[in-house]
Amino acid sequence: MKNTFIKNTIGQIVSFAASMLLLCLIWQGITILTESEIPGPIATWQVAKEMFAEPFYDYGPNDKGIGLQLTASLWRVFLGFGIGSLIAIPLGILMGSSKFIMRLFDPIVQILRPVSPLAWFPLGLLAFKAAAGATIFIITITSLWPTLINTSFGVVHIPEDHKNVSKAFGFSKFKYLTKILIPYTLPHMITGLRLSIGIAWMVIVAGEMLSGGSGIGFFVWDSWNGLSLEKILVAILIIGSVGLLLDKFFNTLKMAFAWENK
């Protein structure tokens, strides 16, 4: 048992390393093809080392370390995602529980869901009179849909058997909510949250490019203006890695609450 676990872990590490090596090879190939117009992995690594040497320096509003930019972005994402989830989960439960509310809200959801985050930005600016508020606003409004849809889907599909238990033994509304609805819906909800945080993390880069000031998106744009392609590549890798970690986190959370596997 323990042996297979170790073998599996080693296998995973080796395949991950091989995958990264493959990425670097493709990257290097592109660098050669573009005659070093796009910097290769080694040149990028040199710049990355400088950036990571002092990640939290702060030389005024337009010159901050990568660590500070990243934390600024993460903070905005969590704020926007948090507000979005606080709207999406209760509304999703209501939509799933009542056919009337579902019919009332579903068309609105279907119309607003495909709207690009950038289209919301001017409205955010108008409403909040500030770029920071607008960025959080677009994250909120674009990241709430997967959570909303998954939560309502989960609630709609609560098995009749479970509802019958609640009826037969006279569960109160509160008991139904806490002992049947939420436990059953939780895995769906977390899948929704996982998709939502993915969207939020995608939107933040675009949002910060528009809003400027700070954050990883602003950093990418600023590096472009400063013609440092290496910095952009480092930022891309950071964005990718953080996205992966956020996804893994919610996946782990889902596993922890999935009663089917217990």
Place this chain on the structure above:
Amino acid sequence: MPGKINNLLNLLTMKNLTQEELDLLQAEEAETKEEIAKLLAPTAIKIKNVTVSFKSKKGLYTALEDISLDIKKGEIISLIGHSGCGKSTLMNTISGMVNPTSGEVIANEQVVKGPGPDRGIVFQNYSLLPWLTVFQNIYEAVDSSFKNISKEEKKAIVEKNLKMVNLWEHQHKLPGHLSGGMKQRVAIARAFAINPKILLLDEPFGALDALTKSAMHIELLKLWNLDNRDKTIVMVTHDIEEAIFLSDRVVVLNNGPASTIKEIVDIPLERPRNKKEIVHHPKYKEIHDKLLSLLIDKFSISDY
């Protein structure tokens, strides 16, 4: 009964009774009392002209048509019939999960308007909540049914009922880790824990293997006995042997749609019944054949 009364009168007119005769007298008196008590037992469930129709895509579907049935307190009744004959629907009108289109059901002297804790239900597929432990599954039911007792008292009720079905040591397990028979015992313990006057069992042993099923029958009767045979039990089944072994009366339903009661068969086998001996009882064979003929009309390939 008239024979017994004659016997009694004969004995009473005699002046000197031997000990043997006295014993006989007492035994007969007890038996008569029991029979009288049975006849006088109050009605626990009264089904009055119940018709149930459902709206379906093809129009109105009538499942049950004008069914009337009286069930006495402490009786065990089996509803038997082919799949889709509406036996579960009939039971659900007692539980309150299904409202009759016309007619009414009176349970415990009240018109059934919806489910209530005076009627415990054991569902066909156990219906345990998979994220709650065995203990919690029963506790939540107890918590909902008894409003005015303390947490400790509620826990004691759960403990008592889990011990009754020999599952106390499995109290921390999730239902997913239990065998079918164990799950069914949890479901039965849950129904008993809320101490309902009426117990409704919807094909409770359908998913169990023959050996486990047999053990569960005895378990159920044991629980019923422990409770002074006070609980009225209505069970849906399609198993003839099960129906005979457990019930006082077997209600045979016609095939749907618009099912009615085909016949009510009395099972006058004395309790406690013994699984092994009962099958050799001449009465058993007679009842078994009768039920079989009521349910099946072709017995051999040559009947086609």
